[in-house]
Amino acid sequence: MIGSKLAGKVAIVTGAGRGIGRSVADALGSEGAHVVLAARTESEIDEAAGAIRKSGGSATPVRADVTDEAQMARLAGEALKVSGAVDILVNNAGIGIFKPVVAMDVSEFDAMWNVNMRGVFLATRAVLPAMIRSRSGAIVNIASLAGKNTFKGGAGYGATKWALRGFAGSLMLEVREHNIRVITICPGSVDTGFSPTGKKGAQITQPEDVASAVIFAVTAPGRSMFSEIDLRPTNPA
Numbered sequence: 001m002i003g004s005k006l007a008g009k010v011a012i013v014t015g016a017g018r019g020i021g022r023s024v025a026d027a028l029g030s031e032g033a034h035v036v037l038a039a040r041t042e043s044e045i046d047e048a049a050g051a052i053r054k055s056g057g058s059a060t061p062v063r064a065d066v067t068d069e070a071q072m073a074r075l076a077g078e079a080l081k082v083s084g085a086v087d088i089l090v091n092n093a094g095i096g097i098f099k100p101v102v103a104m105d106v107s108e109f110d111a112m113w114n115v116n117m118r119g120v121f122l123a124t125r126a127v128l129p130a131m132i133r134s135r136s137g138a139i140v141n142i143a144s145l146a147g148k149n150t151f152k153g154g155a156g157y158g159a160t161k162w163a164l165r166g167f168a169g170s171l172m173l174e175v176r177e178h179n180i181r182v183i184t185i186c187p188g189s190v191d192t193g194f195s196p197t198g199k200k201g202a203q204i205t206q207p208e209d210v211a212s213a214v215i216f217a218v219t220a221p222g223r224s225m226f227s228e229i230d231l232r233p234t235n236p237a
Contacts, residue, residue, distance in 0.1 A: 002056045005219045007032035010082045012075065014066050014123055015093030017044025019192040020142060023207035024090050024214050029057035031215060033088065036079045038064045066093045066119030076126035085134050086127045088218055091120045092142040094160075098153040109156045116160035120167065128175065137180045138218045141168050142210065145188040145230065161186075165228070172227055181225040183217045185210060188232035205233050 011028045015021035016037035022044075029035045029052035037045040037059060045061035052059040062078050064071040079086045094116045097108045124139055131137030146154055147161030165184055172182035191204040210231060217226045 002029075003031040005031040005215070006088075008083070009033040009087040010036065010079050010085055011088035011090065012036045012038060012079050012086060012123070012127065013090040013092055014038045014064075014119065017041050017048055020187070020190065020207045020210045021090070021092040022048050023211040024092060024142075025059070026052060026055075027208070027211035027215050028088065028090075029059055030055065031219070032057070034058040034060070034082050036060045036062055036075070036082070038062050038066070038075050039093070040065050066123055067114045069122050072119075072122040072126040075123070076130065079127070080130060084130075086130045086137065088138045088140065089123060089127045090140045090142065090214060091123055093119055094142065096157040098157060100153055101155050104156055112156050112160050116157075117163050117167065120164060124171065128180075131180050132175070132178045135179050136222075137178075139168075139171070139175075139180065139182045140214055140217065141182070141184045143168070143184050143186045145186050145232065147186060148230075169227075172225075176225070179222070181218075181227075183214075183226055184228045185213050185217070186228065186230050188230075189236065203233055203236055205231060 011033040013021055013025045016025045017039035025035045025037050025048055037049050039045045042063040049059035049061040062075050064075045095112055141164055143164045144161045146158040147165045168182050168184040187205055187210050189204055191200050191206050213229050213231055
């Protein structure tokens with residue numbers, strides 16, 4: 001059964017084909033939002049959009065690379081076709097390469113910065129004019145506790161997440177006067193194929209738990225903003 005917390009809202013989710021992004025898209029759709037799912041793998045977002053529709057929701061898959069400026073402009077344009085507004089952007093697309101600095105190729109380092117930071121910047125900049133016009137909106141960034149803590153093999157990836165938190169904090173101060181909320185969610189170990197820890201099991205944070213945090217933040221009373229949320233297992237032992 002489709003809920004109504006986000007009825008009439010349009011949400012974009014990047015990296016929506018699998019893992020956390022897929023769960024976030026499902027959760028937004030289940031609360032009544034029209035979800036625009038973006039990823040590079042067309043088959044994955046087609047399947048994910050179809051699942052949302054099968055559950056009674058509304059979704060549009062858009063194949064797009066977050067590192068490409070023109071494709072991010074096109075993505076925003078596709079979302080605007082739904083109702084003339086973009087209410088929610090979830091910057092979820094990200095990659096992680098976990099190696100010591102001495103073993104990391106420049107191409108690997110650059111790839112993380114291109115997706116994890118350039119992609120966030122391009123997607124955010126693409127939707128902001130519409131949000132400013134409507135004087136409302138929520139930009140949700142999926143960061144990581146790696147953006148607050150250091151660990152061996154995490155220099156490249158962690159640096160992008162520290163940068164994301166800095167970007168988000170400054171953006172929040174720029175756009176809050178337009179009633180736009182900027183929310184950064186920092187998960188720790190999540191039971192997906194992405195996690196460098198390889199931790200699995202029912203005691204580890206699940207993708208749907210991150211999705212619940214997104215719903216919690218974007219459905220909070222408009223006068224309040226959960227600007228940063230840390231999310232970690234209660235007892236991973």
